[in-house]
Amino acid sequence: MYAIVEIAGHQFKVEKDQKVFVNRLATEEGKKVSFDNVLLIGDGDNVTLGAPAIDGAQVSAKVLKHLKGDKVIVFKKKRRKGYRVKNGHRQALSEIVIEGITASGAKKAAPKKETKKAEPKAEAKPAAKKAAPAKKATAKADDLKKIEGIGPKIASTLVEAGIATFADLAKAKPEAISEIIAGVRGNHVTDTWPKQAKLAAEGKWDELKKWQDELDGGKA
Structure with a gap:
């Protein structure tokens, strides 16, 4: 089983026991963290899509350590202006290991119901309902x-x-x-x-x- 999940603003394709480097998380080393913005889950020939996220799906992981990425050199120069600026940057990262993928409450993708004409309309309604929690999540964020x-x-x-x-x-x-x-x-x-x-x-x-x-x- 694999999943496509959004973590710290980026999307990753993950599997159980896989180690992933993501943007620095606020969680301490050794502690567990879960991500519920799961966009897709694949299990053999069965593929479940979200609209945009799968309701009830979750990816659980454990933070192994915090570290910094390789140094990236940013050099800017303007011809005939005598302008040269050199900066270095190391991205703050967190290494996590995927411990499990939960698909409870997920709804099947539309291609599985191609023979029924009424089914696409029925799936449009859950998609509208899923949009409401997203608005609530943004409303909870502070300025x-x-x-x-x-x-x-x-x-x-x-x-x-x-x-x-x-x-x-x-x-x-x-x-x-x-x-x-x-x-x-x-x-x-x-x-x-x-x-x-x-x-x-x-x-x-x-x-x-x-x-x-x-x-x-x-x-x-």
Whole structure:
């Protein structure tokens, strides 16, 4: 059995016991993590498609270790301008091992019911129902840009790593946050971000605003 699943903003084809390198996850080493945005499951000749995700399907994995990828050199040059800039980048990654693929509640793909004309219409209704949970998921995400020092690029990077709410950010350690946003250009001070997020999660906006007026780019 294999599955195509979205992990940290990228799609992977995975099988049981397979090791995969993904963008840095907020989960600690040795702990288990699950991904429910499963797009396809294949088991021999049987293939199940999602619309876009398969309802009830899940891929479970275990975080083996956190590491950095190979260095990538980015060199920019402008002819006759004397402009040369050389930067290096190492992507923050997590190595995980796939422990299981669960397909409970999954609905069969449309090609299995080609002989029945009424079936495609019946499948259109579950697809519409599946779209509703996706809206709920985005509604639960918080605007991380309200934290002093976090811009649009950093906010999207944190969401891809699994930190989508103020509560998630409040639980993260500054060192782990720095590793996640290592690829974002600039000098970012993450020391106060979890404390700011905790105030935001508790709805203490007046206290947070007063403190942010004293901060400079997230630095006390």
